[in-house]
Amino acid sequence: MAIAGFIVVAFMFTMYVLLDGYDLGVAAIAPTIARSDRERAAMIASIGPFWNGNEVWLVGAGAALFALFPVAYASSFSGFYLPFIVVLWLLMFRGIALELRNHLPSELWHQFWDVAFSLSSALLIVLFGVALGNLLRGVPLDAAGYFQGTFAFLLNPYALLVGVFALCALALHGAAFVALRVDGDLGERARRGALRLWWAVLILYLAVTAYTFAIRAPLSASWLFAMPVLSLAALLDLRRCAARGHAAAAFVESSFFIVTLLTASAGTIFPYLLPAFPQGRGGVSIFAAAPSSVALACALTVTVAGIVIVGIYSPLVWRRMGGKIRVE
Amino acid sequence: MDPVLADRLQFAFTIMFHYLFPIGTMGLAPFVAAFSWKAAFKLDEESARIARFWTRIFAINFAAGVVTGIPMEFQFGTNWAAFSRRSGSVVGQPLAMESMFAFFLESVFLGVLLYRRGGLPTAFTAWSAVLVCVGSWLSGYFIVATNAWMQHPVGYSIAPDGTIRLVSIWALLFSPFLGWQFAHVLTGALLAGGFIVAGVGAYYLLSRRDEAIGRRFVCAGAIVGLIFAIVAIFPTGDRNSEDETAYQPVKLAAMEGLFETTHGAPLAIIGMPDVATRRLIDPIFVPDFLSFLAYGNFRANVKGLNAYARELWPPVEITYYAYHVMVGLGTIFFAVTALAVALLRLGRLWRSRWMLWLLMLLMPFPYIANEAGWTVSEVGRQPWIIYGLMRTAEAGSPTVGAGETVFTLIGFAGMYFLLGALFLYLVLREIGIGPASGVTLSSVEG
Numbered sequence: 001m002a003i004a005g006f007i008v009v010a011f012m013f014t015m016y017v018l019l020d021g022y023d024l025g026v027a028a029i030a031p032t033i034a035r036s037d038r039e040r041a042a043m044i045a046s047i048g049p050f051w052n053g054n055e056v057w058l059v060g061a062g063a064a065l066f067a068l069f070p071v072a073y074a075s076s077f078s079g080f081y082l083p084f085i086v087v088l089w090l091l092m093f094r095g096i097a098l099e100l101r102n103h104l105p106s107e108l109w110h111q112f113w114d115v116a117f118s119l120s121s122a123l124l125i126v127l128f129g130v131a132l133g134n135l136l137r138g139v140p141l142d143a144a145g146y147f148q149g150t151f152a153f154l155l156n157p158y159a160l161l162v163g164v165f166a167l168c169a170l171a172l173h174g175a176a177f178v179a180l181r182v183d184g185d186l187g188e189r190a191r192r193g194a195l196r197l198w199w200a201v202l203i204l205y206l207a208v209t210a211y212t213f214a215i216r217a218p219l220s221a222s223w224l225f226a227m228p229v230l231s232l233a234a235l236l237d238l239r240r241c242a243a244r245g246h247a248a249a250a251f252v253e254s255s256f257f258i259v260t261l262l263t264a265s266a267g268t269i270f271p272y273l274l275p276a277f278p279q280g281r282g283g284v285s286i287f288a289a290a291p292s293s294v295a296l297a298c299a300l301t302v303t304v305a306g307i308v309i310v311g312i313y314s315p316l317v318w319r320r321m322g323g324k325i326r327v328e
Numbered sequence: 329m330d331p332v333l334a335d336r337l338q339f340a341f342t343i344m345f346h347y348l349f350p351i352g353t354m355g356l357a358p359f360v361a362a363f364s365w366k367a368a369f370k371l372d373e374e375s376a377r378i379a380r381f382w383t384r385i386f387a388i389n390f391a392a393g394v395v396t397g398i399p400m401e402f403q404f405g406t407n408w409a410a411f412s413r414r415s416g417s418v419v420g421q422p423l424a425m426e427s428m429f430a431f432f433l434e435s436v437f438l439g440v441l442l443y444r445r446g447g448l449p450t451a452f453t454a455w456s457a458v459l460v461c462v463g464s465w466l467s468g469y470f471i472v473a474t475n476a477w478m479q480h481p482v483g484y485s486i487a488p489d490g491t492i493r494l495v496s497i498w499a500l501l502f503s504p505f506l507g508w509q510f511a512h513v514l515t516g517a518l519l520a521g522g523f524i525v526a527g528v529g530a531y532y533l534l535s536r537r538d539e540a541i542g543r544r545f546v547c548a549g550a551i552v553g554l555i556f557a558i559v560a561i562f563p564t565g566d567r568n569s570e571d572e573t574a575y576q577p578v579k580l581a582a583m584e585g586l587f588e589t590t591h592g593a594p595l596a597i598i599g600m601p602d603v604a605t606r607r608l609i610d611p612i613f614v615p616d617f618l619s620f621l622a623y624g625n626f627r628a629n630v631k632g633l634n635a636y637a638r639e640l641w642p643p644v645e646i647t648y649y650a651y652h653v654m655v656g657l658g659t660i661f662f663a664v665t666a667l668a669v670a671l672l673r674l675g676r677l678w679r680s681r682w683m684l685w686l687l688m689l690l691m692p693f694p695y696i697a698n699e700a701g702w703t704v705s706e707v708g709r710q711p712w713i714i715y716g717l718m719r720t721a722e723a724g725s726p727t728v729g730a731g732e733t734v735f736t737l738i739g740f741a742g743m744y745f746l747l748g749a750l751f752l753y754l755v756l757r758e759i760g761i762g763p764a765s766g767v768t769l770s771s772v773e774g
Contacts (some may be wrong), residue, residue: 048439078726078727079727088399092395103758291417294494
């Protein structure tokens with residue numbers, strides 16, 4: 001029961017990172033590859049019809065966590081109160097920037113929102129990365145499962161390294177997306193940007209993987225050893241595809257890279273939703289307050305039915321809206 | 329400061345500010361759909377311009393609704409951890425349904441409306457507008473379902489550790505409290521939508537520009553406004569109060585300022601409740617009418633606040649005033665739209681500039697009535713967060729202090745002030761540009 005619930009929640013968070021990840025990545029990389037107001041507008045148009053739907057995965061994942069593991073939901077969100085509220089503010093700011101940018105035909109207005117958009121998105125990625133890093137490393141918890149640490153604790157070298165890695169990996173994901181969706185010079189520049197970023201991602205990936213093994217050894221399950229191999233394969237193939245100009249294949253590899261990383265992370269913390277620090281001290285486990293069979297059946301049905309319905313109409317919309325964007 | 333008071337202030341502020349936008353979304357969505365539909369199938373240029381105009385305003389409204397909506401769900405976890413721990417298994421479900429069934433639909437198809445490539449609207453955009461409308465209403469349904477459960481919990485069991493567990497999702501989705509509450513909420517939004525459309529039209533007529541389009545807006549808005557002004561009073565408002573009478577009689581007593589249990593209870597039209605002396609100061613009554621409204625019988629016995637322990641009373645003054653503001657405004661809305669439609673029938677509306685002024689100036693008031701209605705519902709539920717099951721005082725987050733909450737409240741206030749100013753500026757600017765220009769969000773296409 002509890003395991004199925006864990007998979008639902010992990011799946012929804014993974015979908016969020018995969019989908020909103022490219023929105024955030026496009027924003028983070030925009031200042032380095034777009035050279036004019038029109039090019040920035042084209043980058044925003046590439047994600048415009050999709051970002052809102054992508055962000056729904058975060059709300060859905062939050063609701064699934066709420067419904068299935070209320071204890072973990074309550075203690076993590078209230079425990080990390082201020083960082084969490086900052087994330088909410090950044091999410092709001094990102095949305096405002098993206099949506100309001102095009103409502104005035106003024107270049108000054110555009111410039112302000114473009115900078116706000118890129119900054120808030122980049123910060124969001126770093127904060128999500130830091131959060132993931134702390135999840136992997138564990139956090140100090142009291143007996144009831146509430147967070148007992150400090151800001152200084154959360155900003156440890158490992159979590160910061162994961163934050164920087166996340167920034168580069170999602171920027172690469174965003175660049176791969178722009179290369180896929182935007183035609184001409186801008187698309188080409190995104191492709192070359194992706195190739196340059198690739199080196200940073202590779203180095204950081206190796207560093208983070210080694211660091212993770214160092215702090216998490218021994219791993220709880222042997223299949224987890226397969227994940228870094230798959231990630232590395234995806235990353236290497238991503239370079240090959242991008243270098244040859246296979247934009248779609250490169251984006252798929254980038255997605256696969258992210259999925260393997262998140263699967264590895266979920267597998268590493270399992271069966272905890274909020275592992276304690278130092279490790280071996282338990283944490284908020286999925287079995288501690290396992291969801292009832294009714295709650296689980298309901299959440300599972302909603303998730304599966306939702307995915308089926310979305311799966312029916314999204315491709316339709318994608319086909320209509322997903323054509324190449326040209327900068328005029 | 330008491331940490332829970334800080335939490336309540338923050339929740340009240342963020343939800344009331346957020347709710348301004350769903351009112352517009354749920355209320356304008358059918359207009360956007362109807363205008364897009366007309367534009368797509370009649371293919372006249374004027375309808376296409378009108379459709380684009382309302383889509384632009386809808387888009388600004390929708391964006392503000394989305395960004396202010398994000399914190400709402402997560403606030404349950406950040407500020408109301410004890411509540412979430414106990415009730416998450418139930419409350420999380422309709423929220424998950426909202427994301428998967430409503431929110432996706434709404435956002436995906438709004439993307440189509442906003443980012444379609446120029447030209448006349450097509451059948452595809454018309455259908456998208458309809459689906460956006462369905463999505464926004466469904467979204468409202470799941471949220472009101474969550475609230476209805478907190479008003480009148482059903483379909484649950486209580487585990488040995490006190491956790492509330494879901495037993496039947498169907499009981500929750502078809503709760504006896506939910507039907508009329510949702511109908512009333514939706515009616516309030518549609519009423520607001522009618523007043524917005526009529527008000528914008530009246531503005532064009534008063535400033536003697538875009539007059540043909542302005543007349544279409546006033547016609548459509550006033551008729552929709554009248555229909556939903558009636559529906560807001562009867563049946564939805566009436567039935568909603570009957571449900572309150574049945575399930576939360578103490579709320580009804582506070583709404584009406586009825587301190588003493590009375591046979592043939594009078595309805596207070598005006599009056600100031602004084603909790604210390606337990607009476608209404610300077611009231612104007614309609615004799616026996618409250619008994620009739622609550623039970624359909626002029627001599628029925630209506631329980632007053634004195635029938636309940638003092639600690640179970642909601643804050644009487646806020647509940648009473650909010651209720652009277654809502655009902656008073658509702659009556660005004662009915663009177664004005666009825667008169668406007670009568671003038672329209674007589675063919676004298678376009679000459680009656682005073683009526684056009686009235687329609688324009690009334691635009692903000694449905695927002696006040698909607699917010700007041702929710703205030704009755706939520707403040708009137710106190711001291712409970714889940715009626716009869718959990719008190720608000722024990723629902724906060726043990727690790728979050730009042731100082732932190734006040735700090736973030738100020739942050740939200742600053743952010744929302746900025747957003748509110750931007751929203752007003754952009755919407756007023758769109759109204760200033762007007763439908764005739766036929767502008768699209770063309771810069772999007774680069």
